[in-house]
Amino acid sequence: MYRRWLLAALMAAGLAGAASAQSETGIVEKRSFEATGHTLRNGTTLPTLRIGYQTAGTLNAAGDNAVLVAHFFSGNSHAFGRYAADQPPGYWDAIIGPGRAIDTNRYFVVSSDTLVNLNVRDGRTVTTGPVTINSATGRPWGTDFPVVSMRDFIEVQKKLLDSLGVKRLAMVTGPSMGALQAIEWAAAYPEMIDRVMPVIGAGEIDPWMLNWLDIWEQPIRLDPNWQGGDYYAPGREPPLEGLAAALKIVTVHAQDRASLARFGRAIPEGQDPARRLADRFEAERAIDAAAMARARLSDANHFLYLTRANQLFLNEYPSTEAALARSQARWLVVASPSDRVFLFDANRELLATLQRVGRPADLVEVTGPLGHLNGVLGMAPLAERIRGFLAAAP
Amino acid sequence: MYRRWLLAALMAAGLAGAASAQSETGIVEKRSFEATGHTLRNGTTLPTLRIGYQTAGTLNAAGDNAVLVAHFFSGNSHAFGRYAADQPPGYWDAIIGPGRAIDTNRYFVVSSDTLVNLNVRDGRTVTTGPVTINSATGRPWGTDFPVVSMRDFIEVQKKLLDSLGVKRLAMVTGPSMGALQAIEWAAAYPEMIDRVMPVIGAGEIDPWMLNWLDIWEQPIRLDPNWQGGDYYAPGREPPLEGLAAALKIVTVHAQDRASLARFGRAIPEGQDPARRLADRFEAERAIDAAAMARARLSDANHFLYLTRANQLFLNEYPSTEAALARSQARWLVVASPSDRVFLFDANRELLATLQRVGRPADLVEVTGPLGHLNGVLGMAPLAERIRGFLAAAP
Structure with missing residues (x-):
């Protein structure tokens, strides 16, 4: 306990060396982004919306060194860093931080809570959904809240990135539902994305997954x-x-x-x-x-x-191929062979579709005993592979 | 319709030739077996129990040419044959019948409904469970019905086989929950079983399956x-x-x-x-x-x-290996690579355990688009393999 406190104190004072910076995590701050009069893709307008987010690293003058990390179904923005020295790190902390695979000394990393986030009562998550007070009634929206799609998550993130001055994404990534968001991003804003790394995701929500x-x-x-x-x-x-x-x-x-x-x-x-x-x-x-x-x-x-938003993945495109054909990015598909949610074969198909539409794309396995969750908690062994993906020309 | 009726009529009259016998199915009769004062493995006694069953072929004088087919979770005894000419055939009819892989010209094939069978209201299934009238109260047992285990299914089948004069099983088999029953049989009555063919099953109900x-x-x-x-x-x-x-x-x-x-x-x-x-x-x-x-x-x-009976699979043995070590049979493990219920890897482990305890055992794949159900509805391509398994010395 004392050692942990000491190391944290040293880090907070900037006195911990490079080795410690590699093995310990920085403190991050949870912030809140608000937009008013946001029109959803189905035409409904939300008078006000708020989502939480966190960043690490510094945006360069060109605004083109940003990495966006989208979260999984039951996750939130806490992909990296700690909110306090004695709190646990984010789920991808092993690959995001100073000197790590997604190097916050080089990249400006952003991660946000989605709309209708599950963890509304955890004290850290900032989201807008059925629990939110509807200003028109003074009561929670409940099921009067409009249906939102995966694409809506992207549109809100886009407004957040605009507000931060981000012009290009060196990479958009995320595990599971985060992979679905990365793919939606690649189709929605192809001109601003250099690299896409969908982790333990799939190229479609097919009838079995529906x-x-x-x-x-x-x-x-x-x-x-x-x-x-x-x-x-x-x-x-x-x-x-x-x-x-x-x-x-x-x-x-x-x-x-x-x-x-x-x-x-x-x-x-x-x-x-x-x-x-x-x-x-x-x-x-x-x-x-x-x-x-x-x-x-x-x-x-x-x-x-949230399940509905997942069911509506890529719902604005006639097919996955049509969506992926819009992409101008380089892709690294990461899949877990023991994944029981988004099957490994579905990731092979995603790779094949990317190659069919002419995108440079590779597939790499994330292994371990955790099944689907290998892509959330078992990413450390892929650090060099991710570093190389980021270093290669887009 | 007329052709179907004609063929069925010819078959019923014994006039259809060998080719027709190969491609069409015989009529089978659903019968009922009753036992009184049956004590379950947990010590509870059922005053009366009834289960349905059906047979095809003829038991030889030695009583050693029987094949027992156990059904899957949502199935019943209807593994082969039709109850009427215009009714559909049983789920494994492609591999059970005159001249087929499990040849009813050679083998006496028996298939029975389990206790607590799911299909109590389908008009064909005969079972004993919570729906049954408890003679002590004159009302359905409901959840006062005693818990039954997979082993209890075997004990009831044993009484049925005894009543039919069966002394040995040339093979015990079944898909899914039927495979679990086949394995329980091999451990419970090793001295009377020549061959075991568990199809799309598993050697254990582990914490994930629980x-x-x-x-x-x-x-x-x-x-x-x-x-x-x-x-x-x-x-x-x-x-x-x-x-x-x-x-x-x-x-x-x-x-x-x-x-x-x-x-x-x-x-x-x-x-x-x-x-x-x-x-x-x-x-x-x-x-x-x-x-x-x-x-x-x-x-x-x-x-x-029924889910509880599955959770209690092999619950009387310290381990799967201890149960399988009792077997004296030859084994053919059939598994579907796209099975999402009983994973292919679990079947590889079953094979490895059988080999570790010195049992002759092979593993063969059943493929197709149906996932787990390949082992129920897609068995036809394995006919020759099964025929060979039955022909080889035990």
Whole structure:
């Protein structure tokens, strides 16, 4: 504890050497961006919207050394750095920082919360969605909030980048839903993007994934507390059980056999699944508890809006190929062979489509015991590969 | 229609030739087996139990030419044959019949419904479970029905085989949950089994699968109509929405991207998912409708008991290896590379464990666009391989 405090103090004072800078993370500040009168892609206008964001590094005079990092389904802007010395680092901190693969001594790195972000109750996330007060009524929007698409996430990020003076993106990247956003960016603003690195994503939300996203959200709609989304009124309870069940699906789907193996088939004290239907295995209890903890920091309606935004991935293009044909960037597709959400084969297809439309593109594997989450928590071994991708001419 | 009727009539009269016998299926009869005072593995005694079954071929005098086929999670005894000439054939009819891979001219093939079978309301399935009237109360058992394990399925099948005079099994096989039953058989009665062919199964229900089975059933427990399982009383409604949601998960999980690709991203007339949260894609509607149709023939409590029986796979052994070490049989493991339920890698591990304990074992792939279901509906290309497996000395 003392060592950790000391190192953090030294870093804060700028006294830690290069080695420490490589292994420890800087403090980042969470900021808030606001836009008024923002018109969504479906034509609806939001009187006010706010999203959170964080940056590291310095934008150069040309405004062309920016890297945008988009977050995964249950994530937020916290991709790098710590909010305080005794707080945990962001999910991609291993590859973002001074001297790291995405070198904040060279690049101005930006990461923002999406609209309808899941983590509305975690005290750090700034977002706009069903939980937000609708100024017209003075009450939360609930399911009166307009449907938003993946492209809407990009349009809000574009306004944020404009406000920061960013002219070009040296790279747009992100894991999972972040990969979908990177691809939307490449299609929406091809002229301002040098490189795209979609990590554990896919080139399309096909009928199988449309249904999986629906499966994720089913428990929320079945929870009697959901009440058609109208649970914000005083005296009503949020659909916590349904939301926890939904988050349990996401949690298990995003991992793999190896990452849960530690639980074995252990049975908790006092439980007997072979005799009582309601009794449970330790492995179930552990995931249930983790999911419920997440549910308390999240919002069920935001979950529903978020799955829909994913279902609407590239919905403005006749096909993935038509969208990718717009890109002028160099691509590095990163995929996990044990991914059970966005299958490795789907990433092979993404690569093939990129090559068919003439984009320079490579595919690299991110491996480990975590399944899909290898692309969130297991990126460190790809540091040199990413460094090389950024160093090569776009 | 007339041709079909004619061929069926000829076959029923024994007038169709060998070629027709190869391409058309015989009529099979669904029978019922009853046992009284059956004690389950957890010590509970069922006063009466009944299960349905069907047979084809003739048991020889030695009683050693029998093949037992166990069914998958949402299946029943209907593995082969037709109940009437104008009815569809069983799920493995392509490999079971006169002259086929599992040749009913040589083998006496038996297939039975499990306890707590899902399809209680389909008019063909005979099973005992929560829907059954508890003679002590005159009302359905509901969740007072005792928990049953995969091993209990085997014990009931053993009594059925005893009643039929079967002494040895030339082979025990089945897809998915049927593979789990085949493995339980090999461990429980090693001295009476020559060959085991687990198809699209796994050697263990590990923590990841324990949780997936729980994910499958979550929607039922969330449906307010479930009422803790007590929904059989007059005036109450069964938890159809929750059961349909559960069956939707099973349906999507058991397929793969290719088998749903036909729906594309089509949007039904009058629906607009980009504008209205409640609106849906065609791909979602199609699976919802199929799942609801299945739900109307099924029972929600039976679903819960069935997932538990799967969670209790090999629960009487310290490990899979300890269970398999008991086997004296020759093994053919059949696995689908695009299986999203029982992963191909899990089947490689099953093979490795069999080889480690000294069992002769091979692994063969069943391929196709159907994911897990390749092992249910895509077995025809493996006919010669299965024929060879049965012909080789055990």
